């Protein structure tokens with residue numbers, strides 16, 4: 357991804373949609389500022405950019421604000437490659453302690469709390485710039501027996517992220533189990549069963565993982581072995597570094613029922629829904645593999661002769677060829693009240709893409 361802010365504004369009939377390639381903290385600030393005016397939750401992603409969907413009555417104000425933003429952040433913002441590195445800090449949530457082992461998501465873990473920086477044993481190895489964290493600075497309460505804590509870090513990637521993999525490097529006092537999106541990926545020390553009192557806190561362990569999903573949830577169950585009642589002689593904590601490598605699909609511009617707004621159709625389980633997929637300088641619609649295109653779960657409809665209902669034409673007269681595909685509506689795919697539908701597909705080279713368009717479903 358090239359440096360700088362790349363901004364495109366698309367005037368959807370129902371409002372304004374702005375894509376900006378900006379850094380995550382800026383994205384978060386914008387979301388807070390515009391929250392009452394956003395009609396679709398934005399995706400904050402450094403590599404894919406930030407997509408705002410704004411209500412119609414707010415469009416004019418936003419246009420001027422967007423221009424200011426471009427001026428400000430074109431100096432500082434840079435899009436990253438599709439990778440992130442996450443370090444343990446106080447953004448992690450923590451559950452427990454419990455005095456017995458429970459699996460992740462067990463109701464016994466109770467409410468989540470923010471992690472705090474914990475007292476650091478002088479012999480614990482560092483993993484800069486990650487922090488040793490726990491639920492309290494000093495270990496508390498029932499330290500005559502073993503205790504278990506669960507730590508959770510949630511990482512947003514992008515819509516329809518794919519090819520997700522990375523390595524979790526973690527260390528804990530005394531033993532940990534590691535999960536990604538609920539799947540066990542490894543452990544060090546004995547988290548369940550009799551404690552073996554190995555000095556597992558001396559060493560970090562690497563946990564390679566692969567995953568699917570727009571969001572990754574990393575869970576760590578950490579067991580502190582029973583020890584003396586003096587907090588500084590039997591501390592507990594977790595430290596980790598997580599690399600995440602992933603790819604994001606191309607986002608393309610579509611118009612469901614091209615040229616008409618609202619884009620209404622009857623929810624009667626029959627009839628054809630046309631969708632325009634707009635080409636651009638960087639997106640040649642002839643690269644689209646029609647056999648992979650779906651509107652939600654609907655494939656492109658076929659003609660009696662076995663060919664796809666698809667036509668190449670310049671719908672918006674911008675001199676770039678567009679692709680109009682038709683979908684046969686089916687019961688249960690759309691419901692009255694649905695406001696958006698997502699079109700997905702692959703290019704012939706396997707690159708996935710998606711686009712979101714407004715819909716209006718007549719009962």
Ligand SMILES: [Ca+2]
Pocket residue numbers: 526527528544556557558559560561
């Ligand atoms: Ca360890």
Ligand SMILES: [Ca+2]
Pocket residue numbers: 529530580581583590591592
């Ligand atoms: Ca300990």
Ligand SMILES: [Ca+2]
Pocket residue numbers: 611612613614615616617618619
């Ligand atoms: Ca439309």
Ligand SMILES: [Ca+2]
Pocket residue numbers: 634635669670671672673674675676677678
């Ligand atoms: Ca066009």
